[in-house]
Amino acid sequence: MSADSLDVASRFDVAYVDADGVERSVKLEELSRVKLEAARPVRSFPSYAGQRNYPGWYWSATMGRLVGFESWVERDHLIAIDFDPVVTAVASQPFWLRWSVDGRLRRHAPDFFVRVAGGGVLVLDSRPLDRIGESDREAFQATQQACDLLGWRYAVWGTMNGVVVANQRWLAGYRHPRCMDEAVAAQLREVFAQPLALMDGAELVGDPIATLPVLFHLMWRHELEADLSLVLSDRSIVKTAMGAGGRRG
Structure with a gap:
């Protein structure tokens, strides 16, 4: 990264849970060296009576193991990712991105980390477009900025056909x-x-x-x-x- 990029990157820090279940914190510029496809989700997928979303686990043919999702929209996106022949790895809730806005601490866990053939990365959030609020937009903009600094693609997917x-x-x-x-x-x-x-x-x-x-x-x-x-x-x-x-x- 250039000096200017490093200055912007210093706004962020990242936490993830490694394959052994140990939570680790790194600078944003260090994240590209982390094998996030092997990371555990940074948050759980609870299920309880009266719940408005539908979390669960999906057996991924790409990974040969279960990958979590928090809603049916996420599940549909996870199936699409698993079906895509250029995808080589996927992980759900891969890391916490943390930053401050006017002295207020914010954090966001993207829904999926996707590795594609050739080593490229897609970071993905799943959200019906009519349910994106102001807080979501702020989180998505911050995630977009962080991914741009890393040379990663970032996208927000809505409801599929x-x-x-x-x-x-x-x-x-x-x-x-x-x-x-x-x-x-x-x-x-x-x-x-x-x-x-x-x-x-x-x-x-x-x-x-x-x-x-x-x-x-x-x-x-x-x-x-x-x-x-x-x-x-x-x-x-x-x-x-x-x-x-x-x-x-």
Whole structure:
């Protein structure tokens, strides 16, 4: 960082919880050297009667372990992150960013830290755009400034397209490696080398009870593809993805 950037960065400090559960504090300029994908969440995901949001845990195919979320909107974003083939790691509630405004201490924990192929970073907050208040805007602006200093991308995602969410959620049901059968997968890749209706291709390979889980797993892995902006159905046109080489899960 330049001298001017270091001066701005000195406004911030950061706390995170390492893989061993130890809370650590660092200067902002040191954060890029921390393996945040291995960090534990800085806050918990409590569940109680009358709660207005819906926290939980999602098994990430990218990470091979559970990742927490605080709302259904966050869950939808987490599934989208997990589905993205360029994502190599994700962590939820990865750190506290702390700063002062007119002598008043503020802090904010972004919802997700995302590492992508090539080493780039996306820091993400999930919030329906019509529920962003003044305090949120201040926190998001501070987080944007901190990420800019680190050379990281920062974004606030709102509610996603309902059809895309439903399709990705369906495919996520088949993300686990147990859904894979390599013998069936090889036949499906061959059958869908030419675009074909989903169920027609599944039936050509065998009993759909056995072939559909593998087909959906291959779609999750981006080895087979369909237009997910349209409702996924037995008539959806499926084809082998260009350059399909498989991915985790």
